[in-house]
Amino acid sequence: MTMKVGIIMGSQSDLKVMSEAAQVLEDLGVDYELTIVSAHRTPERMFEYATTAKERGLAAIVAGAGGAAHLPGMVASMTSLPVIGVPVKSRNSIDGWDSILSILQMPSGVPVATVALDGAKNAGILAAKIVGATNDTVSKNIDKFMQDMKDKVLDSAESVEKEGWKSKI
Numbered sequence: 001m002t003m004k005v006g007i008i009m010g011s012q013s014d015l016k017v018m019s020e021a022a023q024v025l026e027d028l029g030v031d032y033e034l035t036i037v038s039a040h041r042t043p044e045r046m047f048e049y050a051t052t053a054k055e056r057g058l059a060a061i062v063a064g065a066g067g068a069a070h071l072p073g074m075v076a077s078m079t080s081l082p083v084i085g086v087p088v089k090s091r092n093s094i095d096g097w098d099s100i101l102s103i104l105q106m107p108s109g110v111p112v113a114t115v116a117l118d119g120a121k122n123a124g125i126l127a128a129k130i131v132g133a134t135n136d137t138v139s140k141n142i143d144k145f146m147q148d149m150k151d152k153v154l155d156s157a158e159s160v161e162k163e164g165w166k167s168k169i
Contacts, residue, residue: 003059004031005127008049010038010065014088018064021124028128028141039070050078060127064120066090069102072112082130084123085112
C-alpha cells in the first residue's frame with residue numbers, strides 16, 4: 001500500500017490556505033487525500049476519519065483550523081499517526097492567535113506538530129519528510145527540493161553582488 005497524507009480542514013473557507021499543503025505534496029510526489037471535517041459541526045465524521053486513517057494507508061495528517069481550532073488536537077487524540085496542525089487566520093479570528101494557541105498548547109500525551117499561521121506549505125513539507133523517512137523516492141524528491149532552494153538563494157546572492165553590493169562572505 002502506498003503511504004499517503006491526509007489533509008483536513010474545518011471548513012471550505014480554509015481551502016485557500018490548505019491547498020498549499022496539497023500543492024507541495026503533489027510537487028514532491030506524495031499521494032494525499034483532502035476533505036472537510038469539522039470538529040464542532042461533524043464530530044462523528046471527525047471520529048470516523050481519525051480512527052480509520054491508519055487502515056486507509058495514511059502516514060500523517062495535516063489538519064488546518066481557525067478560531068477555536070480543535071480539529072488537529074481532537075484528531076491527534078484518536079490516532080497514533082503524527083498530526084501536523086495548521087492554524088488558519090479566519091474571519092472571526094483574534095489575529096490568528098486563538099488558532100495558534102489552540103493548536104500549540106496541547107496537553108501532555110497528545111502532541112500536535114504546529115506550523116506557523118497559514119503555514120500549510122511547511123506542513124505539507126513536514127508530512128512529506130515523514131513519508132520520505134521510509135520512501136526513497138520521496139526522500140530524493142525532498143533532497144532535490146532543498147537543493148533547488150539553496151541554488152535559488154545562491155543565485156540571488158550572486159545577482160546582488162553583480163549589482164555592486166559588497167559581500168563579506
